[in-house]
Amino acid sequence: MKIAYLGPERTFTEKAARDLFQEGELVPLVHIRKVIQAVENGETEFGVIPFENYHNGKVIHTLDALSRYAAKARLIREKAFRIVHCIGALPNHREINNVFSKDQALEQCDEYLADNYPSATPVAVSSTSEAARRIAEEKLLNAAAISSEESLVSSGLEVMAKDICPNNLTRFIVLGRSPTRPTEDDKTFLAIHPPRMDEAGVLYGCLGFPAAYKVNLDDLLPRPDRRGGYYFYTEMSGHEQEPRIQRVLGDIKYFLDPENKSPDAVKVFGSYPNTHWKDTKR
Amino acid sequence: MKIAYLGPERTFTEKAARDLFQEGELVPLVHIRKVIQAVENGETEFGVIPFENYHNGKVIHTLDALSRYAAKARLIREKAFRIVHCIGALPNHREINNVFSKDQALEQCDEYLADNYPSATPVAVSSTSEAARRIAEEKLLNAAAISSEESLVSSGLEVMAKDICPNNLTRFIVLGRSPTRPTEDDKTFLAIHPPRMDEAGVLYGCLGFPAAYKVNLDDLLPRPDRRGGYYFYTEMSGHEQEPRIQRVLGDIKYFLDPENKSPDAVKVFGSYPNTHWKDTKR
Secondary structure: OEEEEEOOOOOHHHHHHHHHOOOOEEEEEOOHHHHHHHHHOOOOOEEEEEEEEOOOEEOHHHHHHHHHHOOOOEEEEEEEEEOOOEEEEOOOOOOOOEEEEEHHHHHHOHHHHHHHOOOOEEEEEOOHHHHHHHHHHOOOOOEEEEEOHHHHHHOOOEEEEOOOOOOOEEEEEEEEOOOOOOOOOEEEEEEEOOOOOOOOOHHHHHHHHHHHOOOOEOOOEEEEOOOOOEEEEEEEEOOOOOHHHHHHHHHHHHHHOOOOOOOOOEEEEEEEEOOOHHHOOO | OEEEEEOOOOOHHHHHHHHHOOOOEEEEEOOHHHHHHHHHOOOOOEEEEEEEEOOOEEOHHHHHHHHHHOOOOEEEEEEEEEOOOEEEEOOOOOOOOEEEEEHHHHHHOHHHHHHHOOOOEEEEEOOHHHHHHHHHHOOOOOEEEEEOHHHHHHOOOEEEEOOOOOOOEEEEEEEEOOOOOOOOOEEEEEEEOOOOOOOOOHHHHHHHHHHHOOOOEOOOEEEEOOOOOEEEEEEEEOOOOOHHHHHHHHHHHHHHOOOOOOOOOEEEEEEEEOOOHHHOOO
């Protein structure tokens, strides 16, 4: 069994993939798109990608790539992991002018950086482990890296502060090709694509159906459709095979597209057990 | 008169700032937060920051920084500019393994990169001009940069393709300390902060008031409040001084916070003339 994950190796996503799959060969791929395509084409049975950070919201690369590349690949599981970011520099470092890390980690730690290194410029690199490696290899005395403690230490950096972004949870999703069966407590991830955003009340109309059936929505994240409109991504409480959810989805689809001309007016990406990840013990 | 803008120099934001302010001293600052703070503290009269890209949606750094740092600083004007991205490399370049640019530009061009350089790794650097400069200075033969044509050429790079992200508009906003007066056609930017997201229909409830008054919403962008909930950012058609908008805002505030305990249940960042930027001639 093969499991693709967003690489490179020695990142938080690899840890998550290993926790989610104790057995099987882990295959690191450097783009979220390629992980989705690997599952889509059957090159790997499963895929593991980051989906949402407690502090920084949904990963928009994941949403955009799901819309473009996922058809057979479905969301089948979610699990959140605690991410402990540390900041380190070379032992003989001077004043810190640059802070290297992955863009997501820089965003998660932006309050810490604004408070502690207000003049430093954040520099986005491809991964947190790459940030530590570069400072060590290029002997950058005016730079710090945000990474895991083990990655800082293994690159020979001195840990200056630990857990600089408290309560930092990242939720990962597992992609597979077989849809799940309903449990007592599931969620369904989908996108709503109103054909005309210039009409007052179009979103309001869409949300009336879940409200009427007491189906909860987590949030409603807009992404441009590149034609002047938006896909609104949302998670509904319930499984796509539940009659109640089928009614809600059918109602929204009919409301937006009564003549059935827009196949992407409502797109469902999968249903999976609700782990109530935001309540995970921190 | 001083105008702060998101630097460094020779970026698209500088061009926008110079177009918006033909006179006055332009002051480049390297964080969106610092531009807001400069206007907030009166160090500069105005500030210019990127707000939204046609392909890539609202700039979340701008939203987060407005929530944290803007009080006296208000949005007073919007204007969209056409951004022409080009890709270039050293004249004697070999196979392209890395593509350097600012994170936003990499995202805007991700379809082009997936089609033309599917194996290349995107590398985020601090600005588009920095991407071209680094390839030239470090003589990187396996790398390309996405930047403006003039920035590629002035760094000695060869332009391989022009305008690789068609219809690419970025909307900039001007911050100032004096609120605007209503015109015939304005928009108001605000955040809605529901105290309890676990309640089915809470968003639906909020959207009922603008729908009833035929006030349109552009989108509704959630950003985590770092306490398990969300701020939903939205633009309403109308000026905050219009009685109709005051009713809508008052209704939402009362709906979310009937006992007036949550000062940030509704936060208005300013009203400004609607340029209908998505209809801008491309």
